[in-house]
Amino acid sequence: MNLRKILTKDVITNDLKGDTKEEIIDSLIDLLASAGKISDRESIKKCIMEREAKMSTGMEAGIAIPHGKSDAVDELVGCVGIKKGGVDFKAFDGQPSRIFIMTISPVHRTGPHVQFLAEISRLLREPDARQKLISAGSDEEIFSIICG
């Protein structure tokens, strides 16, 4: 699938602010809000935190994929943030998370929502790709690593 339909340079950052799970999620929401992708921050945060409460989206190898469903969006929105120093995101392997991919999908619309998350996760299978993302010097660099 074409990741560029969802990911643009203004929803990517290589310098995510925050030292806790909640602060990281707030920063990712800020990123989407400043790009004009969302307006109702509170309901977006609510759906993301509810999903985290069920099961942490901190995966393995420093990757976390916070996501949720909300009526506050009309179509899938997503962003990518890198926290070079890592944050405890309650990952399965207990390691700090460094690469964050967040998506919010509409509740009542069909579309390749999980497929989008899966596509990026698949790109990050290779340790090399993960390392490149973490050490990327600019947002443009991250964009070209993910979107090719």
Place this chain on the structure above:
Amino acid sequence: MTHLMTILVLQLAMIVFFAKILGWFFPRYLKLPKVLGELTAGMAIGPYALGSIYLDILHGPLFEIPAGGELAISPELYGFAVVASIVLLFVSGLETDLPTFLKFSAKGSIVGLGGVIVSFVFGDLATVLLLPSVHSFMDPAALFLGTLCTATSVGITARILSEKRKMSSPEGVTILAAAVLDDVLGIVLLAVIVGISKVASTHGHIPWAHIGWIALKAFGFWIASTVIGILIAPKLTRGLKRFKSMDMIASISLGIALFLSGLAELAGLAMIIGAYVIGLALSQTDISHEIMKKMHGIYDFFVPIFFAVMGMMVNFEAMSSVWVFGLIFSVVAIAGKMIGCGLPAFLAGFNFRGALRIGCGMLPRGEVTLIVAGIGLSSGAIGHDLFGVSIVTLLVASVIAPPLLIKSFDGGSGYRKKFGGDEAAHNVQSIELSFPTPRMSKFILELVLDSFRTEEFFVQQMDFGRDIYHVRKDTITITVTLRDNELTINTQPENEHFVRLLMVEEILVLNDFLGGLEGMKSPDMMGAEIMRGLFSSPSAKSDSDASGDKPVTS
């Protein structure tokens, strides 16, 4: 009139009883397809067997062959079979994955196309060479027998592939993709053949220029009505949605299918083309799944009637003269599919073993074969003898195919070494989950299938009544199987992330559901409250009610 209707309802009653019982018995105890059970039921109780026995109460047999009619059953009963065939093809159209058909793998296309062309030519030529009464390749009888060799009933294959866990193997994916093309081509071919045979029966011989025109007209009608259908389907569904009732929407859709079937017949094509086209058009809308669900009841009632009625038309006496031809024809039909599908598969990179598997997978025949034979018989293009040959072909292929297919999957890879890279991409990843009870596993299955649909995947149940599903979108193919308490999802490694992420979300939904249950009152207490007072005397009960001690069932 009353007597006529009495006979009709009694006939229908017998057909429903026997078709349903044998349709249940065959797969359960003989490991044979349900359709064979229903067909056998028709043969056994039909006018050429038990149905011919004189019954005092009716002053005649239950199934009396109408005098002077072309068919062995009454026109009223045949009417039910016609409606059943429309329901059958409407559902087939609804189940068709058109995007896959339009752009699916090259392998599937050439295998499907090869199978249709070679088996048609083999069937047609065998009829011309072996039957002294047939002189030309364009003789309606030869054309009909050729056409009925082309159809594939992929339900049986899908079940075996699922049992052998090979549905997402390169062979499995190729067979399932080829079968889509096979269905569509078979129906188009039928449209053309019906047109040609009508000309033949009018003029006695076939003028070649006219054939070209008829073929073009049939193909043109099919393409035009399909394109128009697909274009207006979104508007049509928007209009239908105003009724805000799926029952209404499904019934009106079936009404449109019946209407278009009539129009197709008026245009000189087979009725079922109209039903198939409207099903195909609606398959691309967001209500196709809901319509299909609503059609289950009608399908389950009507379709066994169709198969049983087809069985009733088997005239054992007329067949006795063409037994040998029937058996040879069956072998030719099998060879046509094996070569027609196997050879292109071999050329596309499969080894001999893989090509054999694909050939075997395309062997089973069912619904479409019977429809072609039925139309041939009712239009007079084939007689009772050749109708019998069609049934023998269907029986032989359907009985031989399952063991052959199972055996063919023994051994290693079906790919040639030089295509090894491709094979690596086709290694199947299996995700298995067990649940404590069948109900819970069914619940999670529905959740998973719904979330595939939400991701805009096309979900197709491969075998009515069994939980084997083929899930497709673009080049992604996933199979979902539920057996007892075990849910298995097979897919290529590149889709594993997607499937796992999707599964996790659904497990969390299940978890929410279970959490919600814990929040309820204890089931024991709820049960006790429902039952309280059930065995008290009325006076004691009214006292208890007056005291405000009423059952609470929230």
